[in-house]
Amino acid sequence: MHSRIFIACVFLGLFCACSALSCRWMEHRFRPYSENSLDLLDMMAKNMTNSTDGENTVPFPDHLYSQASKASAEGKLSFAVHILKEVSALFEEDQSSASWQEVTVENFLNVVNRQADELHSCIKGHSHMKKRNTKLHLYFKRLSNEILAKMGHSADAWELIRREVKVCLIKADLLVSSLTVWA
Numbered sequence: 001m002h003s004r005i006f007i008a009c010v011f012l013g014l015f016c017a018c019s020a021l022s023c024r025w026m027e028h029r030f031r032p033y034s035e036n037s038l039d040l041l042d043m044m045a046k047n048m049t050n051s052t053d054g055e056n057t058v059p060f061p062d063h064l065y066s067q068a069s070k071a072s073a074e075g076k077l078s079f080a081v082h083i084l085k086e087v088s089a090l091f092e093e094d095q096s097s098a099s100w101q102e103v104t105v106e107n108f109l110n111v112v113n114r115q116a117d118e119l120h121s122c123i124k125g126h127s128h129m130k131k132r133n134t135k136l137h138l139y140f141k142r143l144s145n146e147i148l149a150k151m152g153h154s155a156d157a158w159e160l161i162r163r164e165v166k167v168c169l170i171k172a173d174l175l176v177s178s179l180t181v182w183a
Contacts, residue, residue: 023122026077026176033115034173040108041166044100045159057160058142064135065171073179074123080172081123082133084116086140087165093148098158112169119176 068079091109098105143164151157 025118026122026179030115030119030176031173033111034169034176037108037111037115037169038166038173040104040111041162041169043104044098044108044162057164058139058146060164060167060171061135061139064133064139065175068175069178076175076179077119077123079133079136080175081116081119082136083168083172084112084119086137087168088112088116090140090144090148090161090165093144094153095158097152097154099155100158 064079068076071079088109091105091112095102095105143161147160147164148157151160
C-alpha cells in the first residue's frame, strides 16, 4: 500500500515538475527579453532625426486588452503572443526611409520572435492559438495602412509606429507579468 502511494507521489511530482519546466522561460527569461525589446525601441528613437506631431495615430484597442486581462492564463498568453507576432510582421515592412540602424531592427525582431515562440510553447492547450483575434489583427493592419502606407513608409511614419509598438509591448508585458503562478 505504501509503495503505491509512494509511486503515485513520485509520478505526480514528476508530472508537476515537467509542466513547470515548459514555462520556466516565461517565469525567468520573459522579463529580461521584454526589457531588451523596449530598450531596442528606445535606441531607435535616439537615432531619429525627424519629429512627428502624433496626429496620425491609431489608438490601441483597449477593450481587447481589458478582455484579455480577464481571460485565463492561456488566454492572456495567447493575446500576448498574438501582439508579438503582429509586431514582428509590422516590422517586416519597408523600412528604407527609417533612420534607425538595420542591426538594431534585426536584434529587435530576434528578441520579439523569441518571446513569441517561447511564450507560445508555454500554452498548454494550443487551441487558443488556432483562432486569431481578428480585431487585434485589424488594429495592426490599420497601423500598416493608415500610418505606414499613407505616409509612404517615411521616417516620421516609422517613428509613429515605433511609439505605438512600444505601447503594445508594454501591454503584452503587463499581461504576462500578471501570471505569477503557472502550472
